[in-house]
Amino acid sequence: MIQRIRIVALAAAALAIPAALSGCAASSGASSDKDSVSVVGFSVLKTANEPVIADFQKTSEGKDVSFTTSYGASGDQSRAVAGGLHADEVHLSLEPDVASLVDAGLVDASWNQTPTKGILTDSEVVFLVRKGNPLGIKTWDDLVKPGVKIITPNPASSGSAKWNILAAWAHAANAPGGNDTKAKAFVTKVLDNTVALPGSGSDALASFVAGNGDVLLAYENDSIQARAAGDDVDYILPDDTLLIQNPVALTTDASAPAADFLKFQLSEAGQSDYAKAGFRPVIQGIDVDVPGANDPSNPFPAVKTQYTIDKTFGGWEKANAEFFDDKTGVITKIIAGLNVGG
């Protein structure tokens, strides 16, 4: 008898859920698709975007706008959109993932002709270490000391890991007396000290938090979020590091409110929300406390020597071909020649 009741309840639920869903769809669908925005973003944005969307919906432009969101690894998301996933706005980890959508004809070639050059959020490459920094790691050179166990996502499978490796390269190439040969040797040493090359940034963080390694090459925003979430970790912002710039673009057939949303994301209110989630603002004059930052009241201290992908490496297209080409890339070759553990 109990079984029977359960089945009836299940059946009722099965009928009720689609009915409720279609009810929602009908109420928002009354004014058609035009009032909805589909955001496709890279994984760490999931938590960062929630308050931004909520605050946008409080404004007069955003009042009746509904959102659908999808988050995942940046490259996967880009390929999903190219493969037909509907998106009004894409917010990805690095520029080449947007460039491939331009090639696919889904994003206009002029997407980066904006005051922020198509960039929505910034971050820095930092060192995530165990609480109290037991190994006293402060600079890039501390990473290549014998016995330091490094974790970084694999640049072959994780677009975001490319930021980390390029930051190490930039350090060695731009240090006094530095050049490409020395940079190659330095990155080789970093990779020699690497004990795990997880597939993505979030996997690498999970692996580090579970106890793997001494240092994780990470994003500043990820590190701040990990600390805010209560993980037993500290992060070190080195004196010289690479600026991470996450691009945003509207697709060619983006809905009308998507442009309003993008404008809001770039406004003081939107950038404040992103700052609270650990991202460096891309506009001036944002002053918020950031829980989880080393100094919550001064969360984003200026980096003494700031490398950027454009200034230091001549843009992503050049850097990708030079470093990460799957046959001739400098980094690809270093990894192929590692032969760890024979």
Add this chain to the structure above:
Amino acid sequence: MTTAVLGQDTRPVGRGRPGVRSTLTGGSALGLGIAMIWFSLLVLIPLAAIVATAGKDGWSGYVDTLTNPQTWAAIKLTVGQSALVTAVNVVMGTLIAWVLVRDRFWGRGLLDLVIDIPFAMPTIVAGLVLLGLYGPKGPLGINVANTRTSVTLALAFVTLPFIVRTVQPVLAELDADVEEAAASLGAGRLTILRRLVLPSLVPAIAAGAALSFARAISEYGSLVLLSGMLPYKTEVVSVRVLSFIEGGDQTSAAALATIMLFVALFVIVVLDIIQRRVARRG
């Protein structure tokens, strides 16, 4: 020895032999048609597409993929570890099935239920749990994270149920009277096991081994956090495929996938041959 046929290959004897008449009636022809359409849509067409993509560069695509030392190392690791884990499963899986079917003990029902957890659990969660237990912070003081042992461990975890679940029903169907009869006729326990029980179980063990091996060579999720994915050391084929896709190199990804497809096919055929040989001798 006719009784030993119990639980053996139940496929029709005449299968594949020349001169066998089709038994299809109107209704069963419709059934076969539906089955084939479903199978084609889900399996045959996608597989053909992979092989076609892989063939875009002709043979050179395969040669390039196979001669890349990093990929070759990944293939060796994956196939080697899968074979090792399958061998372990053949012993342990049969043993667990035996215990579950033949013995009565407290907690048997629970154990029977828990066996399926590696099936049901998202593999990334499995990896996280294994890392917690056998990683640097593990309470047991064993740390296998980022070593080859971690690959063995993760594969053994996810493939555990296969042989247990294929052997269990066959073992349950085995007639204990036959064994008793053999014993009363003077056969020792070892003889009974070797001449009566094992031959009946071999088809089930082989089927489970094939499943276990195929599952192991395609594993990804449970290795993500545990193995460290180090090239030449703990990087498995699925990670190489992912790297190719991320690098926009679909042809190499498909070529590697096709190679693994043939590896799996080869192993399944070999297991089937072994199984037939043993069954015939039994």
